[in-house]
Amino acid sequence: MDFTMILPEECQSLIMSFTSPADAFRSAMVCQALRSAVDFDAVWEKFLPSDYKSIILGSSSPSSLLSLGMKELYLQLCFHPILLQNGTMSFQLEKGSGKKCYMLGARALSISWGDIPHHWTWTPQPDSRFPEVAELELVWWLEVKGRIETRILSPNTKYAAYLVFKLKIRFTAWFRERPVTLNVNVDGVVSGEGRRVSLDPRDEPRHVRERGDGWMEVEMGEFLNEFGDDGTVEFSLKEIDTRYIKRGLIIEGIEIRRNA
């Protein structure tokens, strides 16, 4: 018995739509019949987030995206993040699960002294997805905050926030053995002291990692999003011991993505 002989293709694709994107990719490797059943628009439309159309309409090139087939659109959103909110935030999908993943650009964050050019400058970087990144010139008070509303995240998902950054080569000494405090708070509930982590990869080879796109990342914390009705989640980076100055940090943004 070959079930693809028993079942019409529509049934096969209905079954596939009840699985997950990762399962669909695997099923496409099984046989010709399943490969073409997986191709149906109905399958991938099910994997896209339910509000995908309104998200795309907020981007810079909605018409070209909406003209794609569902599978192409899914893949496009996985591998090419789209910019939202006037280029201050990016959106993409996690390939295996279809869960939403956002990155708050540096411009979407609240950076203390960020408007004072002696302290922070804003420059375009070729390997950044945003028009500008924040470059730390010199501060004593380092405080960077971001926030996101849980209602725009995928429900029933465990998320983690990552600070996406670089250290300027000449200034790496400033963060060596000088940990900063990273914190994630759900809806104003302060969940403890936060974690003390050094941003220098030499100090923390396990926690500070290369992302593969030219930037490094360090986990700030995690949270569970159930139904998206938990209000806002806040992320913070803080080092306000004013006895010593901080220099040479370049911030791309804060990424919020599914934590396995």
Add this chain to the structure above:
Amino acid sequence: MSEVDMAVTKPEMMKSYIWLQTADGSIQQVEQEVAMFCPMICHEVIQKGLGSSKNYAISLPQRVNPAMLSLILDYCRFHQVPGRSNKERKSFDEKFIRMDTKRLCELTSAADSLQLKPLVDLTSRALARIIEGKSPEEIREIFHLPDDLTEEEKLEPLKNTTDDPRIRLLNRLYAKKRKELKERQKLKNVEVEEERVDDRSVDDLLSFINGDGGDSKGIKTSKSKKKNRRRKDQQKSTSTNEAIKNHNKELNGLNSVCCSVEIGQKSWSGVGASSNLHDVEDDIFASKNELDDGEIDDEIDPALKEKIDREVEDFARRLNSDWPERMQEILSFGHERKPVHFSLNGNGSLRRYANSEQR
């Protein structure tokens, strides 16, 4: 209407049955309310008037064999009773689908041909749970599927999406945007390098703009290379602007500084008309240069530091009140592209917007 017909249309008079015939030829009677739960059967009865007698039995699709029909009728018999709770129905369903994979597939197919969507969903979800998490090899085994993909296809997770012309267009657009950003970055790098050297007060520059031509030569010679490039670009993009034409020569010399003013705002050191601030700024730059040599000694006198912080705040406040309009003027003449806009932040400090954000 014959009596037999009337019997079918008045169920409360006596229990009515519908006659069904499966592909193998066998015919059976089924209680009307049970059979009518299937949309396909319902349609045949109402639209075509079939099923009322043995001779007019409804022919079921080929995919519905007697065994499957029996299962489907069990499902219908349970669910067509209106009074059942959701919990009861769910419990029934969970027990109902406990069967081997082959039967599940046949049942899905049969239910699909009878358009019985709730049962199709139930069995499809059960099959999906079987597929979840399994490797391609395992899936092949469970469902007896042939291994008929080419080696090439096995390497590619899905149909090659880059063949789609729409995807190619999108990717080309992204590449173009990245290129633009790179070029902007290069230009700004060049300007940033310049501005580090140039820390004249803006007061000086302003008096220069306003017609004091004495300094122009001095300024021009100190930066001849970079300026030549600027002059070309400047002439290209501002040739249509009447007012600017008049100031072209002076502005060429100014341009480098104006652009740097726009970017780094570092040469505004003297703006507050506070020589104190200027000195303090120099101190910072001086200490910065020392520190640039990689020394870790970062202890700045706290009193000095506080002074700097206060001066910076003062300076920012002054900027807000005096400068936004003035800067607009300067920049719209001196900048080869569109003017840069400022707006005030909640805490009273200036915030510069790059043009890409104004959409």
